[in-house]
Amino acid sequence: MQAADIATLLVNSLTWAMATFLVAAGLTLVFGTLHILNFSHGGFFMIGAYAAFSLAQWVGTSNSIALYLFGSLAAGVLVAGLGLVVDRLVLRRLAGVEDAYILIATYALLLVCEGSTKLVWGLKYHSVMPPAMLDGAWVMGSAVVPRLSLFIIACGLTVFIALEVFLNRTKSGRLVKAIAADPWMAGLLGINVRRVYTATVALGFALAGLAGGLLVSNQALSPSLASAFVIYAFGVIIVGGMGSISGAFFGSILLGLIDAIGQWVLPGLPGLPFFIAMTLILLLRPQGLMGRKH
């Protein structure tokens, strides 16, 4: 294996890791705060991607990264709006419901997302070209690094840093953390817990939509996008420790590397190292690498 191969392997696994982290961030945020493992998160990610696709079609092909980012933000806002509806109609009613039923209810939501996506956008595969500046690749020596990969890695890092700063350095972020730790006590201290829950759901869904927009050029769009990504996102938040943003971040990097190395050692079995690693970590350390024992 040459240096160029290692560089390619690293870039590919980091791209996968950051793409997965972008999806997993909102999932782990909502789980950490509301203790709802949201199966439908992948569905709303997919709706964000399709929304960005429609927007791109409506605007026409563009060459500007700014417009691509704007489309992603718009998808994020749209999905956050959907999140508010879902919160009002479904999530609020799940308070006090058994965990198993919560998982089944959010799976039902995933089905609703998939059905709506098929109805609105059909079964056909679609693809969106990245803006010209992100198309193509940089050639460094014998290593070829697609620009889109670097863009996705940068997006993942930005979202990670922004979330960490928000949760640890701002008043509202610390409010979210306080409620995640003890909603009852937070309520006693005069915090409007319900409002923070709603805001957290909106933020989590916004992250799903944003991820959809940012990753719209990274793969073909099809109604199976949701189930593929939600399993990967489950994997990384379990490995990192459910509810922890940094856990999801490092979990995705770790699983990305394991999968890339595994495929290099055992070619022809894509995805297998991912599931083996996920299963082993669930068995040996169910609270995840960075999670607390409960």
Place this chain on the structure above:
Amino acid sequence: MDNRSSFLGGPARRDWIVLAVVMALGLLVPSVLNRGLIFIAGLVWINAVFGLSFNLLFGLSGVLSFGQAMFFAAGAYAAAVLTQSLGWPFLPAWIMAAVAGGLLAALVGAVALRRSEGVYFAILTLAFAELMHLLITNTGMLGRNDGLSGLARPVLSLGAARLDLGQGDNFYYFIVVACGAMIALIRFVIGTAFGRALQAVKQDPERAEFLGIPVRLHRLVIFTLAGMMTAAAGALVAPWAQIVTPELAHWSNSTNPILYTLLGGSAYFWGPALGAVLLSAVFYVTRTLVGVSDLVTGLLLLAVVLALPGGVLGLLARWTGGTRGKGKA
């Protein structure tokens, strides 16, 4: 008459009568319906057993598995490989498929039940099932993504008697009898002392343990049994559809028995069977409308979880004010 017909409350005799009536009706299907619908009716029987086996875990024992498709697929592939590649007669292959499913479930259960509970167990079983799905799609002998096709309907030979199940609707009748027998076995298990102990485990594991019920062992045994029954149901799909594909192991197939059970009513013995009938009807009616079946299924499931925890049978029980809903499956 009791109106809280949980597994414990439901009188066994009524369930036996329902089973007899439903089987009799099932045997009449070929004389009224066309070929396409007979095929669907066969699948409904198989799915009913799939759902009832799942409910041995969920409704009876309080264990949520999101990976039952791995046992269904194990049974289907075992039956396909044994009959097609190795030339086994169907009956031994069917039994072997059930044994394979049971062994796989014992293995998965021994590891997963020891280390996890609740949502973690659900996700862990999902991961195991995906592992199995990946292995199937990457194994040449199992036809990778294409699966195994051209599977023959078997000829049963018992002593001197020979019965060609490829003829006419014979295999459908075989499915009715086989599934009826499996449903009877599931009902029998629920009625035993072991079944009642599982009910206690579901209600309060800690107290059950304190009363001397080995909780973990009981869960493992029922998980193994459910895996075995699921594989036996899956093994019937192979000759019925005459093709097995990796889709059988995909996690979306794991969610089918969950849908049947919740829709029909997880607290009722017949819930999953009724759910299988209803969902198949939904799929049939919406088959030409892309996306509608997912949408309708999702909304129905949401309605059940949020507003109707007893499922359709729970609703019927409420309407009839005491007597439980009668005809089903």
